[in-house]
Structure formats: C-alpha cells, structure tokens
Amino acid sequence: MTERIDVLHVDDDPAMADLTAAYLARELDAVEVTSVTDPQEALDRLGAGTEHDLPFDCIVSDYDMPGMNGLEFFESLREEFHHVPFILFTGKGSEEIASQALNAGVTGYFQKGGPEQQQRLAHRVGDAVEESRTKAIADRYSTVMEALGYPIYVVDETGTFQFVNDAFADLTGYDVEEIVGSKPGIIKDDAAVTEAEDRLGTILSSSGPDVQRFTVDIIPKAGDPIPCRDHMAVLPYEGEEFEGSVGILRDISDEQRRREELETKRRAMDEAPVGITITDPTRPDNPMTYVNDRFVEMTGYDREEAVGVNCRFLQGPETDPEPVRRMREAVDAGEPVTVELLNYRKDGTEFWNRVSMAPIRGPDGEVKNWVGFQEDITEFVEREQALERQNERLDSFASIVSHDLRNPLNVARGRAELARDPNGDPHLDPAIEALDRMESIIDHTLTLAREGQTVGDPEPVDLASNVEKSWRAVAPQASVGGDRGMENGEGPSIDILAEGDVLADPDRLRNLFENLLRNAIEHGPDGVTIHVGDLENGFYVADDGPGIDPTRREAIFDPGYSGTSDGTGFGLSIVREIATAHGWAVTVTDSESGGARFEFTGVDRPRTVEAVE
Incomplete structure (x- = not known):
C-alpha cells in the first residue's frame, strides 16, 4: 500500500503512544500518526467530521484509560462513524475483554507486548485500512451499478454463478436463488456457452483484451430469447490461480429493433422505384449526402460522382429557369415543393424529371436535411405533348367539319326542301334523307372529336332516373314497364330494374344510354322490349331483338361500323368511349331471350353511411 494512512492513536501513556507511532512508521510505507491521551479529546477531534470526510483511516485505542475505557470510546465513536477500522490495543488483556471487544464489532484486538506485538499491530492496521478502502470502493461501484440498473453476474473458475443482482433476475425471470449455484446453460444455449468460454480464453491470454x-x-x-450485449472481464487474481469472471448484460431488444427498422428503411430507400436524394443544407452549397440505386440508374452518375455536389449538376442548356427558381425559393422558405423540369443524364441525353422536395427538421425546428424524390416522367410528358398535338389536329378537324361541311350541307338541304313538291320529283325525298343522315354523321363525329375519352367530375347519379330520361328522349311515346308504365302500345317498351346510384358524369351517362336504347330500337323488331338492371359491380342493358353475331361483337364498337345501311356507325363507338372515360369495361353477350346484352363493369357506387343508433 503506497497511499498514505492517517492513524488516530488514543493512549493515556505518552511513552507507549510514541513507541507505537515509531513502529507504525517503520512497518508501513506511508503513515501519519496523531496521538492523544484522552478519549474525549479524540471524540472532540472527530466531532467536526462526517463519515465521508473523516480525517483518519484507522483508530487505535488503549482499553484502560481514565474517564472512559476503550470499549466505551468505541461505542461512542460508532454512533457517528460506522465504517472506520477500530483496533483495541491494550495492556490489560483478558479473555473477557477480548470477547466483549469482538462481540462489540471492533476490527482487531491486540494485547500490548514487545516488538512482535507492535509489528503485528502495524500489519493489522495496514490490512484493515486496505480492506476498508477496498470495501468503500466496492460499495461505491455497487451503488453505481445498482443505480444504472444493469444485470450483473459473477461466475467462478468452475463456470458456476456465484452472484447475480436483482436486475439480472428480472431479466431472466428466475429468482436469484435459482441462478446462484447453477451453470450458464440455465440461460444460454450450448453455442452461446461455448462462445463465452472462447472469449474468456482470449482475455486470459497474455496478448488478449482486458x-x-x-x-x-x-x-x-x-x-x-432476449438479445443482449455482454461486457465480460476476469476477476482480479495473482499468479496462475484464475478466480472467475464478472459481466454486465444490457438488453438490446429495442436497439436491435430500431436497427432492423433502420435497415428496412435504408433498403426501401435504396430499392425504391423513384430516385431518392438527401442533402445537407448545413454544408456549403447544400450538397447531396445520399443517392439511391434508382437515382444512379436514372441519371447515369455513380454515387461517388453524385455525393458531395449540389443536384443542379443535372441541369443543362434547355432547362427552364422557372421551376429552378421555385425550388430555390422553397429551400429558402423551408417549404416542400414539386416541379417538373428538363434534366440531363451523364451521357448528355435529356429526360423529364418530376422533383418533389421536403425539409427534414430537427427537434429545434431547424431544417437539418432535405429529401428529394425524382421520377423520370419522360414518357408521360412525350405522351402529353403528343396528345396536345392530336387535340390541336382534332380541333382543326372539328372546325372543318362543323363549319366547312355543315354550311354547304345546310344549303343543299334547304334547296332540296324548297324544290320538294308532293306531285314533283320522287327522287328528292331520298336525297333529303341522305342529307339528314350526313348531318347525323357530322354530329356524331363532332362528339367523338370534341369529347373523346373525357368526363366531368363523377357524382352520384340515380341510375333508374337517368335511364328513364334517356328513354323519353329516344322514344317519347313508348311505354315503360313495371311501376313506371305508361299506356302500353305496340311499339318498343323498357323495363327499368336498376336501383341506387352510380358515380358518373350525368350528361355523358345519358348520352351512353340514349345511344344504346336508340341502337336497340333501330335494330330490333317493332315491339322490342329493353331491360336495364344491376350487376354486382355495374349494370346491363339487354333487349329481345335479333342479337349480335359473336364474330362481330368487337367490330361493332369501331367508328363507322354499322349493321344497317342507314346507320352512322358511331353510336356504339361513342358508348365505348364514354365507358372508357369513366374507367368502366363494356362487353357484349346474349340476353336471356337471345337478343343483345351490354354489360358495364368496374362501376363505382357512392359509399353508404349506416344510421347511428
């Protein structure tokens, strides 16, 4: 022991006190002895101190002293100072005093004598102080470990648990008594036991870690099983006698779960079908710190080329500065933004990029990073541009049909009407009918050209009511079956079985029904009956007419295709365009009576809200 030892020696014989101090100084490496002759003086010296700042490491006291004997001094001392070593060193030795002293809890008891007794006292003082200091350190570490709440274990040289704390018992679910005396196999499988032994072997080796x-x-x-991290070390030992190991466990279930979640998120980002970038605005020029696989594939730049630079390196001579300005303003304001701009790949080829950026804020609300999602929309933009060009051509075509063809057609029809005479030329009536048919073809052509596959915002539409309105427009004098019946005649009739609403554009839906109903009347017998009803995910329109040849069922939807000489061939084409615009599928099959049955599926219906009782 090299740390200085401060000893308080109480003895009413100054000569004996000096002798003891000399032996303590000779036998111990560093010692400071304070000698007093009165126990009360000693108590007065100690009275100003506390357990933690006591100026003495050990107290040596005589037994037979005036006013207070050594044991009475000890009892008074113990009221305030519980842990300081106390050795009774007396010339009045007896078994009775020794028994009283040891029962009282003194650290040591020695009878005064020659040099050998002085040496024994000195050695006992040194040992007692070392034990006290070791215990104090152990107590402090024990307090710290208990406060941390980590599971702690001690295993002896035979691999048997000698100690576990309450936290260890709580972790394993066993009582402390069940674990102590057992082997580690009680809480580990064979592979884990073997690994721990191998790692202990590396610690014991001369070149291994501590x-x-x-x-x-x-x-x-x-x-x-509970995933843990084990911190293992060996117990202090001298020579070749290994005495065991000590360890601290830490439950890493939450850490492992978070790590797995982070790994899942990282893989999701790496393998996402859109380009993902992360930038660091705290660094100069807000460079990218992460790019995923799709970004590399989309741009042609390796990670090493992209990470560390600003993403503006994708811009080129034809990049519109307006979306770039909007991105810069969003970054300055710390707000998300989505733009579409022309970028350039590493090989110089152009691609249209839809970029969405959003800030990632820290706990203090400051923007720590920006995350960007980049999607190659080149095909979409090219289709959009082609569609725009097509629409321009259709608008031009519609103008020609509407103005340049309709005007001379109206002139021809008007002249023919003026020339028509009941007793006149019999060829004028067919000519007027042909002109009417041409006007009908123009109307249908304009419908396809101007409306095409477009609908307004879908809204709940009562299917039965929409069908009835369409029927009144097509056959105002015809009958309606069931409860909706008018006077029955010899002409066509309709039986409306559909119920509830569908989500649709009401005007386009009426256009669809009018074409279907008109088609059934024109191609059916005089007394054709039409049925309109519900399907599980749509509706149908069926008739009892001649039906449609299976080999012609696809062709009937082609523009200009007609089964009669006086038809325009556009009615069913318009029906399919309207259905497609709504996202519906239309198929043709046979009705129960052998006629035609048109089925519309994929039809959405409004959600119904159940009444709350």
Missing part, C-alpha cells in the same frame, strides 16, 4: 464485448441471446424462464 474486456470482451459481444452479443448473446439470453433464454429467460418464460418467453422468447
């Missing part, structure tokens, strides 16, 4: 840190699955008394 501590081993490794993960291990602890098998509790009940439940699933």
Whole structure:
C-alpha cells in the first residue's frame, strides 16, 4: 500500500503512544500518526467530521484509560462513524475483554507486548485500512451499478454463478436463488456457452483484451430469447490461480429493433422505384449526402460522382429557369415543393424529371436535411405533348367539319326542301334523307372529336332516373314497364330494374344510354322490349331483338361500323368511349331471350353511411 494512512492513536501513556507511532512508521510505507491521551479529546477531534470526510483511516485505542475505557470510546465513536477500522490495543488483556471487544464489532484486538506485538499491530492496521478502502470502493461501484440498473453476474473458475443482482433476475425471470449455484446453460444455449468460454480464453491470454464485448441471446424462464450485449472481464487474481469472471448484460431488444427498422428503411430507400436524394443544407452549397440505386440508374452518375455536389449538376442548356427558381425559393422558405423540369443524364441525353422536395427538421425546428424524390416522367410528358398535338389536329378537324361541311350541307338541304313538291320529283325525298343522315354523321363525329375519352367530375347519379330520361328522349311515346308504365302500345317498351346510384358524369351517362336504347330500337323488331338492371359491380342493358353475331361483337364498337345501311356507325363507338372515360369495361353477350346484352363493369357506387343508433 503506497497511499498514505492517517492513524488516530488514543493512549493515556505518552511513552507507549510514541513507541507505537515509531513502529507504525517503520512497518508501513506511508503513515501519519496523531496521538492523544484522552478519549474525549479524540471524540472532540472527530466531532467536526462526517463519515465521508473523516480525517483518519484507522483508530487505535488503549482499553484502560481514565474517564472512559476503550470499549466505551468505541461505542461512542460508532454512533457517528460506522465504517472506520477500530483496533483495541491494550495492556490489560483478558479473555473477557477480548470477547466483549469482538462481540462489540471492533476490527482487531491486540494485547500490548514487545516488538512482535507492535509489528503485528502495524500489519493489522495496514490490512484493515486496505480492506476498508477496498470495501468503500466496492460499495461505491455497487451503488453505481445498482443505480444504472444493469444485470450483473459473477461466475467462478468452475463456470458456476456465484452472484447475480436483482436486475439480472428480472431479466431472466428466475429468482436469484435459482441462478446462484447453477451453470450458464440455465440461460444460454450450448453455442452461446461455448462462445463465452472462447472469449474468456482470449482475455486470459497474455496478448488478449482486458474486456470482451459481444452479443448473446439470453433464454429467460418464460418467453422468447432476449438479445443482449455482454461486457465480460476476469476477476482480479495473482499468479496462475484464475478466480472467475464478472459481466454486465444490457438488453438490446429495442436497439436491435430500431436497427432492423433502420435497415428496412435504408433498403426501401435504396430499392425504391423513384430516385431518392438527401442533402445537407448545413454544408456549403447544400450538397447531396445520399443517392439511391434508382437515382444512379436514372441519371447515369455513380454515387461517388453524385455525393458531395449540389443536384443542379443535372441541369443543362434547355432547362427552364422557372421551376429552378421555385425550388430555390422553397429551400429558402423551408417549404416542400414539386416541379417538373428538363434534366440531363451523364451521357448528355435529356429526360423529364418530376422533383418533389421536403425539409427534414430537427427537434429545434431547424431544417437539418432535405429529401428529394425524382421520377423520370419522360414518357408521360412525350405522351402529353403528343396528345396536345392530336387535340390541336382534332380541333382543326372539328372546325372543318362543323363549319366547312355543315354550311354547304345546310344549303343543299334547304334547296332540296324548297324544290320538294308532293306531285314533283320522287327522287328528292331520298336525297333529303341522305342529307339528314350526313348531318347525323357530322354530329356524331363532332362528339367523338370534341369529347373523346373525357368526363366531368363523377357524382352520384340515380341510375333508374337517368335511364328513364334517356328513354323519353329516344322514344317519347313508348311505354315503360313495371311501376313506371305508361299506356302500353305496340311499339318498343323498357323495363327499368336498376336501383341506387352510380358515380358518373350525368350528361355523358345519358348520352351512353340514349345511344344504346336508340341502337336497340333501330335494330330490333317493332315491339322490342329493353331491360336495364344491376350487376354486382355495374349494370346491363339487354333487349329481345335479333342479337349480335359473336364474330362481330368487337367490330361493332369501331367508328363507322354499322349493321344497317342507314346507320352512322358511331353510336356504339361513342358508348365505348364514354365507358372508357369513366374507367368502366363494356362487353357484349346474349340476353336471356337471345337478343343483345351490354354489360358495364368496374362501376363505382357512392359509399353508404349506416344510421347511428
């Protein structure tokens, strides 16, 4: 022991006190002895101190002293100072005093004598102080470890648990008494036991580490294995006599779960079908710190080329500065933004990029990073541009049909009407009918050209009511079956079985029904009956007419295709365009009576809200 020892020696014989101090100084490496002759004086010296700032490491006291004997001094001392070593060193030795002293809890008892007794006293003082200091350190570490709440274990040289704390017992589900005296196999499988032994071997080797840190699955008394991190070290020992190991476990279930979640998120980002970038605005020029696989594939730049630079390097001579300005303003304002701009790949080819950027804020609300999602929309933009060009051509075509053809057609029809005479030329009536048919073809052509596959915002539409309105427009004098019946005649009739609403553009839906109903009347017998009803995910329109040849069922939807000489061939084409615009599928089959049945599926219906009782 090299740390200085401060000893308080109480003896009413100054000569004996000096002798003891001399022997203590000779036998111990560093000692400071304070000698007093009166126990009360000693108590007065100690009275100003506390357990933690006591100026003495050990107290040596005589037994037979005036006013207060050594044991009475000890009892008075113990009221305030519980842990300081106390050695009774007396010339009045007896078994009775020795028994009283040891029962009272003194650290040591020695009878005064020659040099050998002085040496024995000195050695006992040194040992007592070392034990006290070791215990104090152990107590402090024990307090710290208990406060941390980590599971702690001690295993002896035979691999048997000698100690576990309450936290260890709580982790494993076993009582402390069940674990102490057992082997580690009680909480580990064979592979884990073997790994721990191997790691302990590296610590014991001359070139190995002092501590081993490794993960291990602890098998509790009940439940699933608990992933932990084991911090293992050996107990202090001298020579070749290994005395065991000590370890601290830490439950890393939450850490492992978070790590797995982060790994899942990282893989999701790496393998996402859109380009993902992360930038660091705290660094100069807000460079990219992460790019995923899709970004590399989309741009042609390796990660090494992209990370560390600003993403503006994708811009080129034809990049519109307006979306770039909007992105810059959003970054300055710390707000999300989405733009579409022309970018350039590493090989110089152009691609249209839809970029969405959003800030990632820290706990203090400051923007720590920006995340960007980049999608190659080149095909979409090209289709959009082609569609725009097509629409321009259709508008031009519609203008020609509407003005340049309709005007001379109206002139021809008007002249023919003026020339028509009941007793006149019989060829004028067919000519007027042909002109009417041409006007009908123009109307249908304009419908396809101007409306095409477009609908307004879908809204709940009562299917039965929409069908009835369409029927009144097509056959105002015809009958309606069931409860909706008018006077029955010999002409066509309709039986409306549909119920509830569908989500549709009401005007386009009426246009669809009018074409279907008109088609059934024109191609059916004089007394054709039409049925309109519900399907599980749509509706149908069926008739009892001649039906449609299976080999012609696809062709009937082609523009200009007609089954009669006086038809325009556009009615069913318009029906399919309207259905497609709504996202519906239309198919043709046979009705129960052998006629035609048109089925519309994929039809959305409004959600119904159940009444709350």
